[in-house]
Amino acid sequence: MQNKMEKFFSIFGKVMFVIVILGSLTYGGYCFGKQAKNITKPEVVNTITEVTETTIPEPISSPVNLTTIVAGLPKSAGLSFDQFSIQIPSDWTSKKESQTAMDEKLILTNDGYEIAIFQAATGGALCLYPGDAEFEGPSSKYQIFTALTTKDGRALRRSGDSNGTAFTVCQKGADGSYQQPTNYGHISVKLSANHTSEILIEIDSIISSLKRI
Structure with a gap:
């Protein structure tokens, strides 16, 4: 009888132990679930960055109204000069004589200010600059020059003396020397005594617009 009682209490103890374990697990799961419900989810913040488009303004240019002048004698006149076109700003005037x-x-x-282009049966001369060798034939010596290139690719030099107000335009020949007159004719430039560098740039631009037609 004593053995039966010991066996009964042994089985009963094991059953109670299992019940306690299961109860603990159930209670722990309940508490964990309740706590999970109380956890505040982090708020998602959408940050929108506003992009401002910047438009770079285009440079404002001041267009210059140009007038195209056509001049020069035809080959039937018996001269070797070319007929040509030249462009002048609107504040310049032109006439032919x-x-x-x-x-x-x-x-x-x-x-x-004056630019003159003269075509006639006249002689020519070599244009000499500092450093050039002396020439026995017809020639003109100049202290300074400004190199120019026409629209049809001819190399010219506006030639004169330092602080001068008169210039002659010479053209580069096939042998590399500079001569006058040019293929467009004898080109001369006259300035006022108080001329500015800006007007010289404008004059050079006009001469550079020369083009054979």
Whole structure:
């Protein structure tokens, strides 16, 4: 009888132990679930970055109205000069003068400044600059020059003396020397005594617009 009682209490103890374990697990799961419900989820913050488009303004240019002048004698006049076109700003004026059917002078003026292109049966001369060798034939010596290139690719030099107000335009020949007149004619430039560098740039631009037609 004693053995039966010991066996009963042994089985009963094991059953109670299992019940306690299961109860603990159940209670722990309940507490964990309750706590999980109380956890505040982190709020998602959407940050929107505003992009401002910046438009770079285009440079404002001041267009210059140009007038195209056509001048020069035809080959039937018996001269070797070319007929040509040249462009002048709107504040310049132009006129042509002729003494005979075999000469023509185009005169471009603006407030005392003048560019003249003269075609006639006249002689020519070599243009010499500092460092050039002496020449026994017809020649003209110049202290300074400004190199120019026409629209049809001819190399010119606006030639003169330091602080001078008169210039002659010479053209580069096939042998590399510079001569006058040019293929467009004898080109001369006259300035006023108080001329500025800006007007010289404008004059050079006009001469550079020369083009054979």
